[in-house]
Amino acid sequence: MTSILSIQSWVAYGHVGNASAIFPLQRLGAEVWGIHTVQFSNHTGYGAWRGQVFGADLIQDCVTGIEERGVLPRCDAVLSGYMGSAEIGTAILDAARRVKAANPEALWCCDPVIGDVGRGVFVRPGIPEFLRDEALPEADIITPNQFELEWLTGREVTTLEDAKVAVAALQARGPRCVLVTSLRLADTPEGEIGMLAGEGGHFWRLSTPMLPLSVNGAGDAIAALFLFHRLRTGSAEAALVVAASSVFGLLRRTAEAGSREILTVAAQDEFVTPSRVFAARAC
Numbered sequence: 001m002t003s004i005l006s007i008q009s010w011v012a013y014g015h016v017g018n019a020s021a022i023f024p025l026q027r028l029g030a031e032v033w034g035i036h037t038v039q040f041s042n043h044t045g046y047g048a049w050r051g052q053v054f055g056a057d058l059i060q061d062c063v064t065g066i067e068e069r070g071v072l073p074r075c076d077a078v079l080s081g082y083m084g085s086a087e088i089g090t091a092i093l094d095a096a097r098r099v100k101a102a103n104p105e106a107l108w109c110c111d112p113v114i115g116d117v118g119r120g121v122f123v124r125p126g127i128p129e130f131l132r133d134e135a136l137p138e139a140d141i142i143t144p145n146q147f148e149l150e151w152l153t154g155r156e157v158t159t160l161e162d163a164k165v166a167v168a169a170l171q172a173r174g175p176r177c178v179l180v181t182s183l184r185l186a187d188t189p190e191g192e193i194g195m196l197a198g199e200g201g202h203f204w205r206l207s208t209p210m211l212p213l214s215v216n217g218a219g220d221a222i223a224a225l226f227l228f229h230r231l232r233t234g235s236a237e238a239a240l241v242v243a244a245s246s247v248f249g250l251l252r253r254t255a256e257a258g259s260r261e262i263l264t265v266a267a268q269d270e271f272v273t274p275s276r277v278f279a280a281r282a283c
């Protein structure tokens with residue numbers, strides 16, 4: 001049984017953060033220990049939302065309570081995402097350290113939620129710097145989108161070579177495994193969207209058709225699925241294939257339904273058996 005401690009946002013309505021990650025992981029048979037960094041009515045992509053950012057002490061307290069149950073040695077991975085405040089970052093870092101102290105094999109998969117190409121930086125000041133300077137050196141897996149890859153490395157990424165150099169620059173600072181999402185490179189065909197995974201000096205690339213939709217939460221789902229399949233198979237390439245294929249199926253169904261929220265529940269079969277499987281190419 002895979003057990004994952006997932007520390008991310010929660011929304012009452014819709015699917016981002018833990019509300020995008022937890023159910024697919026459970027559907028695949030994982031136990032998820034969910035700690036929420038915020039509880040909002042809906043994701044911030046709507047421009048308006050209500051709710052609260054939780055204090056770092058609440059997150060730390062919940063980790064301590066889990067630790068007191070004596071189960072941290074059974075934790076296979078920490079998954080972190082949208083933070084809400086830089087102080088919460090410190091609590092996440094502490095959680096990752098405590099899990100690794102209890103289980104040296106455990107992995108920390110950090111989704112460095114900072115922003116994206118259309119919206120720019122959409123998190124509070126201090127969070128991007130925390131991710132770059134404090135989280136990166138201790139994370140095992142990191143899942144930036146192209147905008148976040150550029151921000152974290154300070155490098156512009158326009159060609160495949162740029163992307164590989166940027167991924168290697170991240171790896172030199174900590175994480176052994178990197179998944180870059182939403183890649184649009186100079187050679188990306190019109191109408192396609194790419195991903196690049198790197199581990200152990202190897203790189204794999206995968207692309208899918210670009211669907212006519214703009215949603216939130218796909219990045220959170222792909223980080224969760226990539227972590228799960230990387231744990232299961234030990235292979236970044238295999239994890240890329242399944243995670244990308246599942247998210248494509250999820251988004252295809254979402255586009256067909258014309259939904260503003262990803263169809264995490266209605267399209268759940270895509271997590272188990274993606275309707276179309278995309279191949280990855282070594283590059």
Ligand SMILES: Nc1ncnc2c1ncn2[C@@H]1O[C@H](COP(=O)(O)OP(=O)(O)O)[C@@H](O)[C@H]1O
Binds near residue numbers: 181194214218222
């Ligand atoms: N319009 C789209 N068409 C096809 N796939 C998409 C689309 N938007 C997102 N995806 C898929 O979801 C993945 C993660 O979404 P992305 O937007 O990069 O995450 P984030 O929200 O973290 O920026 C992308 O790599 C891509 O595979």
Ligand SMILES: Cc1ncc(COP(=O)(O)O)c(C=O)c1O
Binds near residue numbers: 009011016040042113
């Ligand atoms: C509360 C919250 N969590 C997480 C996210 C990240 O979503 P995505 O997977 O699109 O990066 C967002 C983005 O709007 C958000 O508002």
Ligand SMILES: [Mg+2]
Binds near residue numbers: 111113145219
């Ligand atoms: Mg993201």
